[in-house]
Amino acid sequence: MSGIKDVAEKSGVSISTVSNVLNGKKNVGERTRERVLSICQELNYYPNSAGRALKSGKSNVILFNFGDFDRSFYLKIIQGISDCVNDYEYDLAIITEKSCEKFMRNNMSAGSIILDEKIPDTLLESVANIKYPIVVMDRKIDNPHIKSVIIDNYTPMKKMVQGLVDKGYKKFAFIAGPEHTLDNIERYKAFKDVLEINNIVFSQNDYYAGNYREKSGYLAAKIFIISQDVPEVFVCANDNMAIGAIKALEENGYRVPEDVAITGFDNIQLAEAMDITTVDIPKYERGFIAAKYLIEYIKGKTNVDDISIEAKVVWRNSTPNK
Amino acid sequence: MSGIKDVAEKSGVSISTVSNVLNGKKNVGERTRERVLSICQELNYYPNSAGRALKSGKSNVILFNFGDFDRSFYLKIIQGISDCVNDYEYDLAIITEKSCEKFMRNNMSAGSIILDEKIPDTLLESVANIKYPIVVMDRKIDNPHIKSVIIDNYTPMKKMVQGLVDKGYKKFAFIAGPEHTLDNIERYKAFKDVLEINNIVFSQNDYYAGNYREKSGYLAAKIFIISQDVPEVFVCANDNMAIGAIKALEENGYRVPEDVAITGFDNIQLAEAMDITTVDIPKYERGFIAAKYLIEYIKGKTNVDDISIEAKVVWRNSTPNK
DNA sequence: TTGTAAGCGTTATCAA
């Protein structure tokens, strides 16, 4: 493998000239530039990132961390991030929770986008600084170098539940996501607020704390079935759990939506295929915006507010009129 | 941010001693080691990968390249890779086609797993060497430093199509994937071989060259519908296209499977939900094995053969008896 | 317009 030295030698110039060519500096003769460039090609030369990063302290790599391999809509987010990162001629590296801290701290990237809730706020706060900004999705951290891109969960959830009330539903159950996550908190709050406004009673028995996985939705429904307390409608904090719940219901002889109605959140592919009423989150756009924010911060536009993204109710056949 | 120098200073030892501690060398006193380690913690010290990579030329990073954000089963592959990489205490970075060459060449990783068909063989051959092995999925490259992990597509496809013949199907259509991909070639060959064995005629009109995306399956079916030449069964080279085809059929008043039968390949989540007969590929295992092969090569076990993974037919309701 | 040389943070060699 050839290095800058080989290129310099073969071109008959010094390594600094090669470096200047590679970095688009203007202090290089046109002919020299061309020769060097062609020699680079010929030798298949690629700059060693280690040397470059070590000296310059700069990097063109954006990190994206995600962790839940069950949630397939993450692919759309990645696509949005990827497109934006490419637009700005940065490089994207997607990493898992396990190596996240190491990658963030080892000076090989310019900033991170964090989606995985398992990465603690404290870690992010200790890593972020003016030279290393971070964008977090679906949570808020009060730090000048950490920006949030969040979904407005409250408004569409409120609309959806009010819609259910208007359709005549009276007995609700709520299958929740992880209780510390911002989006679950908002979704649940909207749900409760609507019931309260409409004077509908809701007890803790009608609440199940899941974890956004299909299995926990399955389990939740099973428990309602066993305790002989199946509601008119399951409001689920995401689609995966709604799907799990439907499986449990159908396995136990309940028809959806004839016997029990159900709603999800996210509008994943399967929710469409299974005709589940849900809330559509613009996934691609979410990724794109997060990346855009991060890169613009890196480039010096540090004074931006958190961003909130709109989501919309999608009515489907899982919630007929009562 | 603190470096090795800060740690050395605060511990009252030289930087070489700190380095020795960090790299688990034996030539360090027990008390020194403990003190250094605790100071590292205290200062929140993380080695600078650039410096380390530059000097040692080594890296613990495994690259995984994938590109098709439409195919959600990739998440399972990633999960398999991730688990294996973590088992061996390596780090995983997932990258896109766009930056793939740069990352492979910039000396910041120990090897790559390549899934994206858009990365050309020639590039891989020019990058791979004894110090930088590559594992490719779903294709074969004749190079001592590139190993293949492929699915045996032929056997299960043959079994599935023969099963359709046995069920009484006589008029087939084939919706193919990208024609240069190994898996599509094998799937199509198995299909044709079975028809030939059973003396069933198959003309080029019954063949549509798609690209594994849902849209191309949709388009394919639409074309068959328009040309008034809808077969008894669509054999699709993957599930996504089968799903697209089903949508086109249902939109045009054809019932699946009553009017038209259909099969897919991959066994993605949606195929299960939509009750499509397909071939199940062990996705997680595929990723895990690919990573295992790569890391063992990196560690010196260079003499291994290509690996072929078994896949199994899953009969569902989309293919009733004729 | 080009070249010389210092230095980024680490590891490895060798001497103490």
Place this chain on the structure above:
DNA sequence: TTGATAACGCTTACAA
């Protein structure tokens, strides 16, 4: 058991 020092490949003043 430790420490001084050179070297990795690159960028960047600054000198020529």
